[in-house]
Amino acid sequence: MNKETQQRLRAFIDLDGTLYHGSTMIEGANELIATLNQLNVPYLFVTNNSSRTPEAVAKFLNSIGIDARDDHVLTSAQAAASYIQKHYTKQKVFVIGEEGLQQALSDSGANWTDCVEEAWTTDIGVVVQGIDRQLSYAKLEAASAAILRGAAFVLTNPDLMLPSDKGISPGAGTIGAALQAATGVDPVVIGKPSHIIMNAALERLGCSAEEAIVIGDNMLTDMKAGAQVGCRTALVYTGVTTPNNFASYKEKSGVIPDLVFHNLQEIRQWIIEEVSATI
Ligand SMILES: [Mg+2]
Known part of the structure; x- marks a missing residue:
């Protein structure tokens, strides 16, 4: 890959079912975010939840052990x-x-x-x-x-x-x-699977869809939203979608994720390899 075609990775990450369940962090969520910070990968937490302010979302993430700032949060309310x-x-x-x-x-x-x-x-x-x-x-x-x-x-x-x-x-x-x-x-x-929240996310990070990967647990919202705007999509089996119901969600959503991971450690590893491949 020559310099002109090099793409800098960006990530849009779902919250509920991807980084936590209820008030319990999903294993590896803190390390995934720490790795994005270390590698200077720009990212946003993109959430359909409109009830919490970005400050409240960041505070909640901090309280369960995930490093987060309010400017990393994009809610459907903001979009x-x-x-x-x-x-x-x-x-x-x-x-x-x-x-x-x-x-x-x-x-x-x-x-x-x-x-x-x-x-x-x-x-x-x-x-x-x-x-x-x-x-x-x-x-x-x-x-x-x-x-x-x-x-x-x-x-x-x-x-x-x-x-x-x-x-x-x-x-x-x-x-x-x-x-x-x-x-x-x-x-x-406005919220996922709509293109509107995804375009707001792309605008916030000032990047093109090809540069971004959407990470989430839900085929009908996260994967569909990413596919609508032309982002790469990474499904993780931490929440709604599991190996057992994948086929039925694939049919319902009409979307095939670009990548499928069993856990957050696998995504973290993929990000490390992806970033080092483009340096
Ligand atoms: Mg979710």
Whole structure:
């Protein structure tokens, strides 16, 4: 490989099911991130979770033993906020969501409200919706009415089910499905498998898709998102996908990962070899 064609590796890494389960670090996650830091491989943690702020995500990762900074985090809430700023500048935004989404909107300079009364009395240009564990009928009603009056409908992430300490809980996508059913309007989906969050990730690192590898446990979200924008994809059998269900996920997602690893140690080794091959 000559100098002109050399590519510098970048990584987009999923969190839940890839680096941890619940509040337990998956073996090798800390070493994988330490290696990326040592080798100066630029990377982002790309997460569909819109409820936590990047600061909270980094703090959580630190608490389970993984080195992380908030500027290494890209949430679907941040990608949604920048999408709204780009396409609906200056429009009033009605939010169904938690702190992560609200802070991302504030950081991007959006004019937003989560006040139901205000949603009825002002001209709402965009409804943005993520997970909201304080969801009420009044919020659904105001959001539906705004969408029916012509507001854009933006969904942070399509995940229907959310692993929780109660087992499986309804995710942001479940609330989105209610709004979709009530309005007949399909949302603009921001989170994985959408290309929108991946383009936000590429933009943040200032790299081309060919330079980046998407690492994750989920064929339907991580692998599909990477494939949509032309990144290389690396599946790891640490979470949703296992050797036993791989074939069925391959069929459902229509995606074949470029690389498949059994654990994070194998990915770490691959990265070391990949980087040394291009030096
Ligand atoms: Mg995952």
